[in-house]
Amino acid sequence: MRFVKGHGTENDFVILPDPDGELELSAALVAAVCDRRAGIGADGVLRVMRTKLSPEVAGQAGEAEWFMDYRNADGGAAEMCGNGIRVFARYLVDAGLAEAGEFGVATRAGVRRVRLAETGDVTVDMGAPRVLGHSTTTVGGHEYDGLHIDMGNPHLACVIGDPVTQLDLGHQPAFDPAIFPAGVNIELLNPVGPRRVVMRVFERGSGETRSCGTGAVASAVAAARLAGESVGTWTVQVPGGTVAVTLEEHTSHLAGPAVLVASGELTL
Helix, strand or coil: CEEEEEEECCEEEEEEECCCCCCCCCHHHHHHHHCCCCCCCCCEEEEEEEHHHCCCCHHHCCCCCEEEEEEECCCCECCCCHHHHHHHHHHHHHCCCCCCEEEEEECCCCCEEEEECCCCCEEEECCCCEEEEEEEEEECCEEEEEEEEECCCEEEEEECCCCHHHCCCCCCCECCCCCCCCCCEEEEEEEEECCEEEEEEEECCCEEECCCHHHHHHHHHHHHHHHCCCCEEEEEEECCEEEEEEECCCCEEEEECCEEEEEEECCC
């Protein structure tokens, strides 16, 4: 199999070009690819497939030629990935499969519009965040309250007083399985200035990652709620860099880098 390696603020992915849907992409294979010692190493896999050939999303083929089949590092399929879709779009343009500008990408959470030039940052229309209530998580013996936010995938975004840089996220934070039966991405954040937050994230199926695009939007929503605001642009600082989240009345946008770093042949 051919592969390309890329990252968005150090949230890294293995891209597997499979336009005709010929790969048998089992959970075990994905986990082997993402293994950082015995595989290539990544937070997830992005399979590039023609939308019309995937029964899951064939109904989106009229709006998007390409389907981002995203899998977490444990092999589980996920609905959406904000950093992944930027890297996916950069790959499409770099590989000549799409022209720079604006186009749609099919995901399990629906079509997302991306905008990019030949080089530079990529902006994604992430859709309208849905705040579904409150829940709690326990990290290092401390319980934190957070907002349950649906970004196409589930999030629990917690504004906390403890410095997020000092937290131990080496283990799965506790959460309520009755509220999150399919698991949840947990963001812990500190406001550090006007419309600026520092965030760390524990992603379901991948563990702590250096960044999370959908999580950055969820964090901006939580910070905005705390500040009594609903629209505007927030800077979200993650261990792997910085992204910009713009909250609008009926949607949200995520902007940040997408870098392709290597390509080759996978022989697992």
